[in-house]
Amino acid sequence: MEQKDKEKREQNTPEYKNINRPVRKKDAMQLLLGKPVYMDDITRRDALVVKLLRSPHANAIIKEIDTSIAMKVPGVVAVYTWQDVPGSRYTNAGQTYPEPSPYDRLILDRHVRFVGDAVAIIAAENEKAALRARKLIKVKYEVLEPVLDFRKAKDNPVLVHPEEDWYPPCPVGGDNRRNLVASGVNEDGDVEAVMADCDIVLDRTYHTKAFSQAMMETFRTYTELDAYGRLHVISSTQIIFHCRRILSHALGIPKSRIRVEKPRIGGGFGAKQTAVCEVYPAFVTLQTGRPAKLIYTREESQIAGSPRHEMEIRVRLGADKDGRIRCVDLYTLSNTGAYGEHGPTTVGLSGHKSIPLYTGNLEAYRFGYDVVYTNLQAAGAYRGYGATQGIYALETTVNELAEQLGIDPTRIRDINMVKEGMIMPAYYNEPANACALDRCMEHCRQMFGWDEKYPVRDMGNGKVRAAGVAMAMQGSAISHVDVGSATIKLAEDGSYNLIIGAADMGTGCDTILAQMAAEYMDCDVDNVVVFGADTDVSPYDSGSYASSTTYVTGKAVEKACAQLKEKICTIAAEQMNCDPGEIVFEGKQVRRMNTKETMTLEDIAYKSQSFSTHAAQATASHSSPVSPPPFMVGMVEIELDKETGQVTVLDYMAVVDCGIPINPALARIQAEGGIVQGIGHTLFEDVLYDEKGRPMGSSFMQYRLPTRLDMGKLRVEFERSYEPTGPFGAKSIGEIVINTPAPALTHAIYRATGVWHRELPITPEKIVMANRRKNDEISKGAE
Amino acid sequence: MEVKLTLNGKPVTEQVEPDLLLIDFLRAHGCYSVKRGCETSGCGLCTVLMDDRPILSCSVLTVRAGGHSIWTLEGLQQEAEDFVGFIADQGADQCGFCNPGFVMNTIALLRENPDPTDDEIRAYLAGNLCRCSGYDGQLRGIRSYLESRRQKGGSHGAER
Numbered sequence: 001m002e003q004k005d006k007e008k009r010e011q012n013t014p015e016y017k018n019i020n021r022p023v024r025k026k027d028a029m030q031l032l033l034g035k036p037v038y039m040d041d042i043t044r045r046d047a048l049v050v051k052l053l054r055s056p057h058a059n060a061i062i063k064e065i066d067t068s069i070a071m072k073v074p075g076v077v078a079v080y081t082w083q084d085v086p087g088s089r090y091t092n093a094g095q096t097y098p099e100p101s102p103y104d105r106l107i108l109d110r111h112v113r114f115v116g117d118a119v120a121i122i123a124a125e126n127e128k129a130a131l132r133a134r135k136l137i138k139v140k141y142e143v144l145e146p147v148l149d150f151r152k153a154k155d156n157p158v159l160v161h162p163e164e165d166w167y168p169p170c171p172v173g174g175d176n177r178r179n180l181v182a183s184g185v186n187e188d189g190d191v192e193a194v195m196a197d198c199d200i201v202l203d204r205t206y207h208t209k210a211f212s213q214a215m216m217e218t219f220r221t222y223t224e225l226d227a228y229g230r231l232h233v234i235s236s237t238q239i240i241f242h243c244r245r246i247l248s249h250a251l252g253i254p255k256s257r258i259r260v261e262k263p264r265i266g267g268g269f270g271a272k273q274t275a276v277c278e279v280y281p282a283f284v285t286l287q288t289g290r291p292a293k294l295i296y297t298r299e300e301s302q303i304a305g306s307p308r309h310e311m312e313i314r315v316r317l318g319a320d321k322d323g324r325i326r327c328v329d330l331y332t333l334s335n336t337g338a339y340g341e342h343g344p345t346t347v348g349l350s351g352h353k354s355i356p357l358y359t360g361n362l363e364a365y366r367f368g369y370d371v372v373y374t375n376l377q378a379a380g381a382y383r384g385y386g387a388t389q390g391i392y393a394l395e396t397t398v399n400e401l402a403e404q405l406g407i408d409p410t411r412i413r414d415i416n417m418v419k420e421g422m423i424m425p426a427y428y429n430e431p432a433n434a435c436a437l438d439r440c441m442e443h444c445r446q447m448f449g450w451d452e453k454y455p456v457r458d459m460g461n462g463k464v465r466a467a468g469v470a471m472a473m474q475g476s477a478i479s480h481v482d483v484g485s486a487t488i489k490l491a492e493d494g495s496y497n498l499i500i501g502a503a504d505m506g507t508g509c510d511t512i513l514a515q516m517a518a519e520y521m522d523c524d525v526d527n528v529v530v531f532g533a534d535t536d537v538s539p540y541d542s543g544s545y546a547s548s549t550t551y552v553t554g555k556a557v558e559k560a561c562a563q564l565k566e567k568i569c570t571i572a573a574e575q576m577n578c579d580p581g582e583i584v585f586e587g588k589q590v591r592r593m594n595t596k597e598t599m600t601l602e603d604i605a606y607k608s609q610s611f612s613t614h615a616a617q618a619t620a621s622h623s624s625p626v627s628p629p630p631f632m633v634g635m636v637e638i639e640l641d642k643e644t645g646q647v648t649v650l651d652y653m654a655v656v657d658c659g660i661p662i663n664p665a666l667a668r669i670q671a672e673g674g675i676v677q678g679i680g681h682t683l684f685e686d687v688l689y690d691e692k693g694r695p696m697g698s699s700f701m702q703y704r705l706p707t708r709l710d711m712g713k714l715r716v717e718f719e720r721s722y723e724p725t726g727p728f729g730a731k732s733i734g735e736i737v738i739n740t741p742a743p744a745l746t747h748a749i750y751r752a753t754g755v756w757h758r759e760l761p762i763t764p765e766k767i768v769m770a771n772r773r774k775n776d777e778i779s780k781g782a783e
Numbered sequence: 784m785e786v787k788l789t790l791n792g793k794p795v796t797e798q799v800e801p802d803l804l805l806i807d808f809l810r811a812h813g814c815y816s817v818k819r820g821c822e823t824s825g826c827g828l829c830t831v832l833m834d835d836r837p838i839l840s841c842s843v844l845t846v847r848a849g850g851h852s853i854w855t856l857e858g859l860q861q862e863a864e865d866f867v868g869f870i871a872d873q874g875a876d877q878c879g880f881c882n883p884g885f886v887m888n889t890i891a892l893l894r895e896n897p898d899p900t901d902d903e904i905r906a907y908l909a910g911n912l913c914r915c916s917g918y919d920g921q922l923r924g925i926r927s928y929l930e931s932r933r934q935k936g937g938s939h940g941a942e943r
Contacts, residue, residue: 022872022874024871024872024874025871025874025876025877027876027879028870028871028874028876029864029867029868029871030879031876031878031879031882032863032867032868032870032871032876032879032882032886033816033856033860033863033864033867033886034815034816034817034855034856034857034863034882034883034886035815035816036815036816037879038815038818038880040810040815041815045811213914214914215878215880215914216818216820216826216828216878216880216881216912216913216914216915217818217820217878217880218820264878264879265878266818266878266879266880267877267878267880267914267915268878269914297822298820298821298822298823299822505878506876506877506878506879506880506915507877508874508877663874665872665873665874666874668874668920669873669874669875669877669915669916669917669920671917672916672917672918672919672920673877673914673915673916673917674917675917676917676918677914677917699821699822699823699825700821700823700825700826700912701823701825705912705914707909707910707912707918708905708908708909708911708913708918708921708922709905709906709909711917711918711919714917714919
């Protein structure tokens with residue numbers, strides 16, 4: 001019976017009016033018609049223009065800084081240096097307090113730690129004056145030896161953060177005297193004993209780079225003093241509440257003096273889970289009392305943003321000849337760059353969100369890591385958050401195992417993958433309560449035509465067609481940490497206002513949360529108006545990250561709606577002179593049981609506004625002790641030009657288990673967008689520095705994003721599972737979708753060339769060079 | 784320098800700095816749909832029409848627009864509304880920041896080629912980057928718009 005119920009819930013859920021429906025995003029038409037809804041469209045045009053002077057050196061001490069000539073430029077209002085800013089360290093990481101990220105920043109520091117680090121803040125009446133002044137600031141640097149190779153950073157005599165006041169709010173195994181932000185190891189079972197007993201042990205090392213989110217709207221913040229003299233911040237951010245706390249720490253002013261709101265956001269992907277630029281205009285406004293605006297150029301976003309953590313991942317994989325994967329030993333070295341934002345946490349996902357995929361026959365695992373400082377751009381949060389790197393490494397090793405054993409790579413996964421009901425030791429011993437990964441694999445195999453496409457096909461024109469496969473998982477929110485909240489209130493016409501602190505950054509969370517509210521309140525989605533997000537108005541929410549909004553904030557919406565229904569019944573009961581328990585909520589009206597007496601929502605709303613002691617509104621919070629993983633399978637078919645190394649993606653097919661999709665259209669777009677982003681960092685997007693640590697990918701000319709010519713056929717479908725702890729059975733979708741392209745493409749490229757590439761991106765040059773080396777070796781062997 | 788141009792059908796005469804980029808001129812005139820996404824003429828966000836041809840307003844000096852007719856999305860709301868609902872139905876608007884440039888270039892495409900193939904759509908819009916949608920939803924939206932126009936026997940669709 002229970003099984004039947006579950007199957008029923010996983011099916012089409014036809015009883016829902018608003019859930020599992022492709023509702024248009026509430027802001028869609030405004031966005032598509034180009035209405036002014038972003039930060040720079042809605043803020044004052046006479047705000048001071050803020051620009052930053054940036055360090056040309058990777059590691060240097062400012063010996064002298066002379067701003068006197070710069071100050072003479074007409075229109076320049078202020079130039080600030082390290083001597084002007086507060087002296088207590090903080091972190092820009094948008095994380096719940098106490099942050100795992102170390103307090104290692106000052107607004108401006110005398111010690112600059114990467115090419116692009118802020119040296120001075122310039123505020124001027126217009127951009128031209130600010131830029132001219134920037135050129136006229138005279139700085140004498142004592143240039144120090146930088147640490148540029150993250151493999152040599154740990155225990156390097158050169159320290160990125162030698163300062164005495166470096167402070168880690170959480171014990172995460174960091175030590176600034178060792179260039180170490182975090183370190184740790186955890187395991188289950190006897191890894192060495194199981195490895196020794198395995199028929200085959202693969203030992204492979206992979207390298208991924210500091211890819212940029214490259215959201216279309218660069219980092220930007222506007223600040224002003226409001227009518228109360230408080231700092232009013234309008235910023236393109238995913239984390240209004242964390243941002244308020246960060247600004248309070250950095251500026252040394254009380255949180256009550258700060259209000260942070262976010263307008264529409266032109267994309268985030270995690271980049272805006274770090275307060276990359278907020279503090280600079282905020283400082284200017286506090287100092288001058290004037291509105292100030294800072295808009296990062298694309299170059300600044302590329303060189304001084306918050307990209308993915310570069311990682312080197314060593315995988316030791318133990319298996320038997322029959323393909324049973326018995327042991328995983330994974331070590332990650334993560335490069336956090338010059339500052340530690342998200343360093344201690346991203347690394348965790350490289351193991352905890354890759355190894356559990358193979359819970360099936362796993363007898364032992366070990367996951368160790370070090371996170372190091374270098375004199376390169378500080379990393380941050382980027383969709384996938386470490387899982388992307390770990391899954392690339394582990395999935396590629398599994399593909400190599402399958403190829404070595406001569407087992408179909410999809411079948412080897414069939415026998416090893418995590419299945420519903422299993423406890424996942426490598427995932428904090430959480431159960432896989434909802435897991436359709438096995439169905440995703442079968443579905444994808446059929447849809448893609450795996451059996452036909454897996455064999456390598458020489459097209460006879462110098463081109464080869466081949467296929468690759470990968471699985472992925474992620475989490476849904478940070479268990480025991482993330483808090484989502486919602487306020488819902490009844491308006492006089494029977495409509496509802498839903499007020500949230502989560503940030504819709506284009507993902508459509510305003511809409512899917514409204515869908516949930518509409519379902520609970522038994523009304524049309526158009527009857528729910530959404531507002532988000534403003535620290536003065538919204539109930540507390542950790543923010544939109546860690547794949548948490550649908551799962552955690554969604555559940556808060558459910559709770560708030562339940563409370564509001566009770567209040568509505570109470571107000572009605574008072575009117576009808578009965579017990580609230582006798583009142584039944586029926587959507588547009590309430591009914592008194594056993595009578596024909598009804599009262600419309602409009603009447604109840606008006607009643608709540610006249611001689612009433614009951615507010616027709618409710619606020620609820622939610623947090624989860626578990627983080628149910630969504631699962632996914634991706635398959636790709638490529639055509640590879642053997643002469644040029646050019647890889648053309650012909651077909652990318654994916655099947656996702658995100659529980660019950662609340663809005664299948666938006667879930668699909670999330671998946672498609674994530675896949676194309678993943679194709680980008682696998683094939684084109686490269687992060688290169690010169691020998692002095694100067695970034696070479698500072699524009700879209702060098703850092704090439706995928707265009708619509710770079711992807712072939714995309715197809716995404718869903719296998720439903722029902723997550724009992726999620727709203728309407730939902731899990732997350734936002735991050736997992738970026739995880740399969742790197743391993744699937746690496747696999748396909750191996751199939752086409754016979755070479756395993758273990759560093760991203762796999763550019764045509766690398767493919768050609770590797771083929772050449774392989775051919776040389778073959779001919780040498782022949783001699 | 785003095786510049787005279789037509790902006791969304793209205794004549795504008797103004798003194799401008801010689802190095803003022805058209806994108807900044809347009810935003811200063813309330814055309815906030817025009818967005819800047821890069822500084823290297825590589826993202827398509829700032830696309831506007833100059834005498835009916837799509838141009839990147841970040842790469843044109845305002846004075847070079849003198850004597851020409853400039854159209855931004857603010858002036859083409861009706862024409863855009865015809866098809867953007869189909870993009871919305873796909874959920875492909877997403878963050879929206881690239882939408883105006885994409886919509887402007889699609890308008891230019893459909894004026895030039897009322898019934899484009901998928902490959903023609905991809906080629907024409909290749910310079911319009913989108914980091915959210917993965918592009919396929921945008922293509923599906925345009926395709927279903929063309930399909931609906933065909934079914935209605937619209938004047939453009941019927942030409943072919």
